[in-house]
Amino acid sequence: MTMLSVVIPAYNEEKGILEIMERVLTIREGLKEAGVDEMELLVVNDGSRDRTAEVAGELACKHDCVRIISHPHNRGYGAALKTGFAQAKGELVGFLDADGTYPPEYFPQLCREALNGAELVIGSRMAGADSRMPLTRRLGNVIFATLLSLLGWQRVTDSASGMRVFRKDTLARLSPLPDGLNLTPVMSTRAVHEGIKMVEVAIPYSERVGRSKLSVLRDGRIFLTSMVWTVLSYNPVRVLGIAGLVGVGVAALVGLGLVIARLSGVTALSPWGVFSLFTGLVLGVAGISLFALGATFNYLVSLFYKEPIRQGLFGKPVFKKPLELQFGWMGLVAFAAGLGIGIVSLVLSLSGWEIARLWLYLLGGALASLVGIQLVIYWLLIRVLEDLSQRDVLARADMQVE
Known part of the structure; x- marks a missing residue:
C-alpha cells in the first residue's frame, strides 16, 4: 500500500x-x-x-x-x-x-x-x-x-x-x-x-x-x-574555483597587454594603464588564493562528511593527479622563476639599465614569487588534510594485517 x-x-x-x-x-x-x-x-x-x-x-x-x-x-x-x-x-x-x-x-x-x-x-x-x-x-x-x-x-x-x-x-x-x-x-x-x-x-x-x-x-x-x-557546504571549489579562474584569466589578459605594450616600446603608463596594472595584480593574487582556498575547503568538507573528496571543478577530474596535490612543485617553480627574474633585473640594473626598462619585469617577478609562496603554503595544508581524511581507512587496514 x-x-x-x-x-x-x-x-x-x-x-x-x-x-x-x-x-x-x-x-x-x-x-x-x-x-x-x-x-x-x-x-x-x-x-x-x-x-x-x-x-x-x-x-x-x-x-x-x-x-x-x-x-x-x-x-x-x-x-x-x-x-x-x-x-x-x-x-x-x-x-x-x-x-x-x-x-x-x-x-x-x-x-x-x-x-x-x-x-x-x-x-x-x-x-x-x-x-x-x-x-x-x-x-x-x-x-x-x-x-x-x-x-x-x-x-x-x-x-x-x-x-x-x-x-x-x-x-x-x-x-x-x-x-x-x-x-x-x-x-x-x-x-x-x-x-x-x-x-x-x-x-x-x-x-x-x-x-x-x-x-x-x-x-x-x-x-x-x-x-x-x-x-x-558541499563542493567549495566549484564556487571559489570558478571565481579564482576568472580572476586569474583577467590578470593574464592584463599581463599580456602590458607585455605587448612593453615590447612595442612603451615604458610609461597612462592613468588607465596604471589602474589596469593594479587590477591585474590584485585579481592575479586573489584568483590563486580563491582557487587554492576552494580546494582546501573541499578537504575540510570531506573530513566533516567522512566521504571521499569531491574532485573536479567541472564535474569530473581534469588531471590524473588532483591539481591541488601539485601545488607544491608548481609553487616552487613559480617562486624560483620570480626570484630568477628579480636577480636578472638587479644585474641588468647594475649594468646600467634604467628602471623604466625593468619595472614591469620586477613586478612580474614579485607576483610570481608571492604566488609561489601561496601555493606551497596551501600544498602543505592540503597534504595534512589529505592524511587526516585517510587516517581512519589506513588505521582499519593496519588492524586487518595478519
Whole structure:
C-alpha cells in the first residue's frame, strides 16, 4: 500500500484555500491509476490572521483524510512545510502552494515518476507547459536554474518550483532546510549535490488568488545567497574555483597587454594603464588564493562528511593527479622563476639599465614569487588534510594485517 501525503502551507489564504483543497481531493482516482493507493491532505496554517484555519477546518470535518495543523504564530513558508513533512504518514510526500498557482491534477504524473525510481520529482514551470508567470519572476527562475545547472553540473529548468513529490526516506539527505521561501531552491541544490535522482515534469502555472507574498528583489537575493552557501557546504571549489579562474584569466589578459605594450616600446603608463596594472595584480593574487582556498575547503568538507573528496571543478577530474596535490612543485617553480627574474633585473640594473626598462619585469617577478609562496603554503595544508581524511581507512587496514 502506497500513500501520498500532500502538504499545503497556508498563511492568510482564506480566499483560495477551499478551492485548492477541493481540487486536491479530486485527484484520488488519478492517484490510484498511477499506483498510489491512499492519500492524506495536511494543511499547515502558519499563524494566519484571517479565516484560513476556519475555512480549512470546515472541509476537514467532512473528510477523514484531511488534517489541519496550526502554528500559533507565523514561522515562514519553509517552517510550515517542514511541520507537514514531519507529520506526514505517506511513503511519498508532495506539496504545493495554497494560492492556486500550481495544478494538483498533475500529482498523479509526479507520483508515477517517483514510483518508477525517482527520489525527487519537480513540477517544472519552465519546461514548456503553459505558464502565466510574471516576466520578472520568469527571468529570475531562469537565472537561478542556470546558476544551479552550472554549480551542480546537472541541467535543472526550475530550481524554485513549489510543487514537488519526494520519497520521505530521502528527507534526511535533503535536510537541513530553511524556514523561509528559499526552501525550494535549497532543496534543489542539496538534491543535486547529494546525488538524489531528480526528475522534472512539465506543469502549467496560473495566476495566484490574492496578493503574492514574494518580493522579487528581497527574496531573489535570499535565493541566490542560500544556493551559493549550500554549494559551498558541499563542493567549495566549484564556487571559489570558478571565481579564482576568472580572476586569474583577467590578470593574464592584463599581463599580456602590458607585455605587448612593453615590447612595442612603451615604458610609461597612462592613468588607465596604471589602474589596469593594479587590477591585474590584485585579481592575479586573489584568483590563486580563491582557487587554492576552494580546494582546501573541499578537504575540510570531506573530513566533516567522512566521504571521499569531491574532485573536479567541472564535474569530473581534469588531471590524473588532483591539481591541488601539485601545488607544491608548481609553487616552487613559480617562486624560483620570480626570484630568477628579480636577480636578472638587479644585474641588468647594475649594468646600467634604467628602471623604466625593468619595472614591469620586477613586478612580474614579485607576483610570481608571492604566488609561489601561496601555493606551497596551501600544498602543505592540503597534504595534512589529505592524511587526516585517510587516517581512519589506513588505521582499519593496519588492524586487518595478519
